[in-house]
Amino acid sequence: MKKTLMASLVALTLSGCASSQLDQPFSLTIAHINDTHAHFDASDVRLTFADNAVYTQAGGSARLLSYANQLSEQAKDQQHAFLFLHAGDAWQGTGYFKQHQGAMSADVLSRMHLDAMTLGEREFSLDNARLASFIEQVNFPVLAANLDTRQEPALSEQENLQPYVLYRFKGNKKQQVASVKEAGKYPVVAVFGLINQDLASQGANLGHLRVSDEISRAQSTVNALKEQGVNYIVALTHLGLEKDRELAQSVNGIDVIVGGHADALLGDFSDIGGTKNEPYAQSFTNPNGRGRTCVVQSGQRGQAMGKVTVTFTYDGRVSQCQGNNTLLVDSRFYRDASHNEQQRLNDAQLEQVNQHIAHSSKVAIVEEDKSLQQYIAKQYRPSLLQAYGKTIGMVPNTLNHATQPVDGKSSQVAPLVAASQWYWANTPAVQSVTGRQVDFALVSAGTPQQNIEVGVLKTGQINMGLLPSTEALSLVSLSGRQVAGVILEAINSAIAKGADGSQFPYVAGLRYEFNETSPGRGYVNNLEYQQQGQWTRLKPNQQYQVALSGFHSQDTLFDAQQVLTDRLDLAYVNGKLAAFPVARLTKNAHGKIAPDYINQPLNCQDAQVSCEAAAVAFTEYVQQVHPTLTPVTETGISLNRL
Incomplete structure (x- = not known):
């Protein structure tokens, strides 16, 4: 004992x-x-x-x-x-x-x-x-x-x-x-x-x-x-x-x-x-x-x-x-x-x-x-309310942003951002600078930064919250085959195990179907764009003019532009829209991709330069097309997961 x-x-x-x-x-x-x-x-x-x-x-x-x-x-x-x-x-x-x-x-x-x-x-x-x-x-x-x-x-x-x-x-x-x-x-x-x-x-x-x-x-x-x-x-x-x-x-x-x-x-x-x-x-x-x-x-x-x-x-x-x-x-x-x-x-x-x-x-x-x-x-x-400025629209119900359109959680925001860029790039004011007719827009899920909350929508909520990025909005010619490659690379990157989904491609004026064949891999099918109101299949070797936002670090785009490109990066200089032509893309020792500009380089940190073209595009789209902001009726995406 x-x-x-x-x-x-x-x-x-x-x-x-x-x-x-x-x-x-x-x-x-x-x-x-x-x-x-x-x-x-x-x-x-x-x-x-x-x-x-x-x-x-x-x-x-x-x-x-x-x-x-x-x-x-x-x-x-x-x-x-x-x-x-x-x-x-x-x-x-x-x-x-x-x-x-x-x-x-x-x-x-x-x-x-x-x-x-x-x-x-x-x-x-x-x-x-x-x-x-x-x-x-x-x-x-x-x-x-x-x-x-x-x-x-x-x-x-x-x-x-x-x-x-x-x-x-x-x-x-x-x-x-x-x-x-x-x-x-x-x-x-x-x-x-x-x-x-x-x-x-x-x-x-x-x-x-x-x-x-x-x-x-x-x-x-x-x-x-x-x-x-x-x-x-x-x-x-x-x-x-x-x-x-x-x-x-x-x-x-x-x-x-x-x-x-x-x-x-x-x-x-x-x-x-x-x-x-x-x-x-x-x-x-x-x-x-x-x-x-x-x-x-x-x-x-x-x-x-x-x-x-x-x-x-x-x-x-x-x-x-x-x-x-x-x-x-x-x-x-x-x-x-x-x-x-x-x-x-x-x-x-x-x-x-x-x-x-x-x-x-x-x-x-x-x-x-x-x-x-x-x-x-x-x-x-007080300073924030002053910066938010005037009301540009009304949001009847919160528009939710999710990166991947799976399990009923497709972004309601990214398709609107894509639609705004397609619309804005084809307005006379922008075309007078670019000289281009844009066929469709591609926007990564990481471009919008948040939901669009129910209630009034003000200018500052767009450029200070929804789309605060200082990355330029680009116009570039891509072949049908290259467009398919961009979409495929982006989806595979977005749905890979542990990925945050920020690379997922949302579209406007374009539609596609993705079929997953194994976890995190698949193929793109039924790739079509809207030509004069009719859905038309993209031809592999035909060139298309694309408004592009959020994919600039992609290998597919690097391969398409490292030798020769007609890409234009759009920004505002002293309040006036300007196009910055790109000669080619280069990659540094750390693998970071950057554009080589033909004339004056684009420096988004310059006090006289604003790279908020995406925010301007969205603001004008709401004011001129969609003042009562509701989800687009068709996202153009069919995603078939295993």
């Missing part, structure tokens, strides 16, 4: 030396957001209750902060540990970012009391000096375990960019610690970051940064944390849902993956007029067959927040993982998208809406945090 007791005490002592975190069950609540894309203000949304449409606003930084504070208080009452995490892509997407770049993001996110953030591809859209400034200014750790900064001067000495962070919990009270030893007897949660190893192919400006394989780096990081005695491990990633699932099934020891890069808001929102997407919290078995990893993501544009509560067994394994995404809405509702006070719901109608919301776990009325709302309104909003 004494020997058994002594052995038990020795085992318990040894266990305590390794880690004291196993003394009692542990529960962790995580509030999380991702892909907020500089949506600091609330955005307009359309909801449906009992087949009746109503309009209100959702999200925004002040509302997210208010809800995060509510969840923190709930966790405190339940004696749960609590973390508030951002899974990347805080940059780009609104006029706020175009005006202030990373500075406003650093300011506002720091006021939201985040515990950690990882980096998405949008954080690499400027240059490493400005990314370094953002990381230095925020008051929370920025995490990226698979990012090697040693050869990048702008980031090599940045102390706030870390592989992981450790938080000690005394009940609900947390404190950042340097080691498990510093935590004493209290539980420690590690959060480590992972960024996409394919950032370079997504157009990220990496400089001398190097990104390593996500899976191998994740496993080595987990192993190192386990050796320190950490038993609760969260991966904060910006890889996309498919890669998160692969990570969960390929790495031992991750308890929760909080991800980003999501197009859809996970969960079933069909009862409020949304879509039924995949379940929010899914659990996957690790390769050792013993551990399990819970995977969650929230949506985009800061309209919703995810909340997951993870309960652990005595030996540190996940026993329960539960939660959901919640759309955070204002208390004011209207009968139409104008949000005119005359269209505001009366008391009886409002009561019905409130009853529906009270019985739904997917939507909540949340008032904005007054302090943050007032700060944004005073410090930043």
Whole structure:
């Protein structure tokens, strides 16, 4: 009896030396957001209750902060540990970012009391000096375990960019610690970051940064944390849902993956007029067959927040993982998208809406945090409203942008962008500069940067949010065979395993069928263009004039233009449209493709030059053709997947 007791005490002592975190069950609540894309203000949304449409606003930084504070208080009452995490892509997407770049993001996110953030591809859209400034200014750790900064001067000495962070919990009270030893007897949660190893192919400006394989780096990081005695491990990633699932099934020891890069808001929102997407919290078995990893993501544009509560067994394994995404809405509702006070719901109608919301776990009325709302309104909003300018159209229902037209999630935005470029290139004003009749337009899914929200549409929302790119819109002659090659290469790139879909080709004045023959591969069929109102098959050797946006790094286009091309890049110089003729394309030692101009090179960074022809095209298209902006009736795409 004494020997058994002594052995038990020795085992318990040894266990305590390794880690004291196993003394009692542990529960962790995580509030999380991702892909907020500089949506600091609330955005307009359309909801449906009992087949009746109503309009209100959702999200925004002040509302997210208010809800995060509510969840923190709930966790405190339940004696749960609590973390508030951002899974990347805080940059780009609104006029706020175009005006202030990373500075406003650093300011506002720091006021939201985040515990950690990882980096998405949008954080690499400027240059490493400005990314370094953002990381230095925020008051929370920025995490990226698979990012090697040693050869990048702008980031090599940045102390706030870390592989992981450790938080000690005394009940609900947390404190950042340097080691498990510093935590004493209290539980420690590690959060480590992972960024996409394919950032370079997504157009990220990496400089001398190097990104390593996500899976191998994740496993080595987990192993190192386990050796320190950490038993609760969260991966904060910006890889996309498919890669998160692969990570969960390929790495031992991750308890929760909080991800980003999501197009859809996970969960079933069909009862409020949304879509039924995949379940929010899914659990996957690790390769050792013993551990399990819970995977969650929230949506985009800061309209919703995810909340997951993870309960652990005595030996540190996940026993329960539960939660959901919640759309955070204002208390004011209207009968139409104008949000005119005359269209505001009366008391009886409002009561019905409130009853529906009270019985739904997917939507909540949340008032904005007054302090943050007032700060944004005073410090930043006046200059943005001035820059947004005049109203050019009305959007009756939000037009959603998704990269690939599969599973009923085709982009409603990219076909409109393609239609605008086809229309604009053939207007007399543009033809007087180019001297060309354009047969059709090709636009990559990565060209539009966001949805087009319900409500009024203003000029600045186009050039500062939807189409902020500084890449020129091009006109180029391609043979029918080359057009087919461009489309095929783009689709194969977009549907490859782990791809973000940004290369997917949307069209106007053209239609095609793609048939997948094996996973991620296939062929293009029935390639036709609209000739004098009739659909006509493209001839392999005939030349066609194409408006092109977003494919300039493609091998097929490089092969077609490296010797001789008639390409024109369109930009505005001192407010006047100008064409910049290209002689050929060249490729540097790093594989980057660039045009050699015949005369004056096009420099989109020049203060007198504007490369926003795509935004101008869309603006004029809305004003002159489509002032009530609704989806095109036919996208021209038939995609047959296995």
